[in-house]
Amino acid sequence: MKMYKKIMDGVAVVEKAILVSSTLLILVLTVGNVFSRKVIHRSWSFTEELVVAVFVLITLLAAALASREGELVSLSLFTDRLPEKIKKPSMILITVLSVIFTAVLFKYGFDKVLIQLANGKRTFVLNWPEWIFWSFIPIGAGCMILHLIEYCIDFCRKDREITSKEKEDK
Structure with missing residues (x-):
């Protein structure tokens, strides 16, 4: 388990x-494009294409990191009021449903990458292969699956550690 955590x-x-x-890249591209449009009167046409794709990557990786801490999507108003005996099964159910949803996202994103690879389709402005940008979806979804499982394991182990400490106190 220690190896998995490392x-x-x-x-x-x-x-x-x-x-x-990625955030710095978006900042530089966006500020640079605004400066170029206002001062030089020439727009960087590639920035929109690149910024939108990088935003997808940022969104999914940030969601993955949030799920690592259990901060992604949870209705704590409901789960905090549950009896202690039901909290662990509830967390496992939430994790299973979240992993299923994210696995579907991963599958469709990966299928889209394969389609783009087969078609050889390229982006309009940058003329880059579209599969590069579509690959951000399965990458982010894969990270999210790993972190959802990690949080669930940590939550269940924490619950087990608390239970064993209570037994020692008695």
């Missing part, structure tokens, strides 16, 4: 580095 910590570090560099 691997997931490494994945999180890589995700954070990608998020920081």
Whole structure:
């Protein structure tokens, strides 16, 4: 289990580095395009194409990192009021449903990547292969699945540790 946690910590570090560099890229492109339009009176036509694709990557990786801490989507108003005995099964059910949804997202994103690879379709402005941008969806979904499972395991282990400490106190 310690090895799995170390691997997931490494994945999180890589995700954070990608998020920081992607955000900086969007900042530079957007500010540069505004400056170019207002001062030089020439627009950078490629920025919209690139910024939209990178936003997809940022959104999915940020959601993955949020799910690592259990902060993605949860109705804590409901789950916090549950009896202690039901909290663990509830978390497992929420994780299973979230993983199913994210696996469907992964599958359709991966299928779209394969279709784009087969078609050889390219983007309009940059003339890059479209599969590059579509690959952000399965990458983000895969990271999200890993982090959803990681949080569920951590939640269940924490619950088990609390139970064993209570038994020791008695």
